[in-house]
Amino acid sequence: MLDDTVEIRRSIAPGPVDKPAGAGASDASEASGPTEATSVREMMRLVAQLYYLRELGQPEIAALTGFSISKVSRLLAAARAAGVVRISVEGAPSEPTALARALSDALDVEAWVTPGQETSPALAARLCAVAAAPRLAEELPNEGAIGLTGGYTVESLVAALPSESRPKAVVVPLVGGWDSSNPHLNSNEIARHMAERIGAAARLLHAPGLLDNEATTAALLSDSAVTATTRFWGELRLALVGMSGAPRFAPGYGTVMDRLDEAGRDRLAAKGAVGDVAGHLVRLDGSFVQDEWERRTISIPVETLRKVPRVVGIAAGANKVETIVAGARTGLLHVLITDEPTASAALELVRSGR
Secondary structure (H helix, E strand, O other), X not given: OOOOOOOEEEEEOOOOOOOOOOOOHHHHHHHOOOOHHHXXXXXXXHHHHHHHHOOOOHHHXXXXXXXXXXXXXXXXXXXXXXXXXXXXXXXXXXXXXXXXXXXXXHHOOEEEEEOOOOOOHHHHHHHHHHHHHHHHHHHOOOEEEEEEOOOHHHHHHHHHOOOOOOOEEEEXXXXXXXXXXXXXXXXXXXXXXXXXXXXXXXXXXXXOOEOOOHHHHHHHHOOHHHHHHHHHHHHEEEEEEEEEOOOOOOOOOOOHHHHOOHHHHHHHHHOOOOEEEOOEEEOOOOOEOOOHXXXXXXXXXXXXXXXXXXXXXXXXXXHHHHHHHHHXXXXXXXXXXXXXXXXXXXXXXHHOOO
């Protein structure tokens, strides 16, 4: 599982050693003086020792050596490139943490718990996404369709994915969304960005997230330009879905709930909606809320999402505690990604019997 224990180990390659007595004649010319390459490498090693082992700052090293700060910086960069300095980062633990195991048992879903103690919903969501990105990259199929929703957390995760090459994969949006004021709700741009990060193709969904009425939504879903993309929904190998918070919660960043007016927010709150999963409104017990807002939304149908072999939901922050419990209780998710504070609060909520 994901953990916050990260240890950086640095090793510095040793300098040249003296040659033993009796070295061959071919070595004599080398012994007469260092080559330019050797001299440069030794200077890299000296600067690296001062910086990494003696923990001096670059200005201090510049003052000691007489170099400019920019030259010190170049030597440090060259030392890493040449292998004079080798940096390794301890991998994440292979076993889930106790908190992750407890949340998995409580919600009957595979839980990944990322490190962090952030209380700001925006920062919690972003850090959770960045921490989860390497692990999610390992889950992505090498071929077939990969679906994703929009959202602040999903956008952050996609931005943190390592660059890869999956030319046989195709990324498709699972919800409509053209939103110039909130780029993280533009599912097409997020799908395009993910395709670029993992070296896959992208199919765009030419539809807004919320339409004026149900008739327009139904008509658009039958349009050939839209069905050219939505047909991939039935072929998904993996779906990455975000989850919004409650209608009345203001997390500090734009959410799909911002598409509602005050009356709409009050109406959903009265119906018990604690958020949405892939465009579908949910109650704390995992049941779905029937509302005209959902029927005006372009999103993958619930029954289609249930057939996806691997559905990964991600959410973190105080505004998402009820949402992740509700999302897990829908039975849609195979994997739930959240951070430590949200996981602890969700576990407490479940154990409270609500």
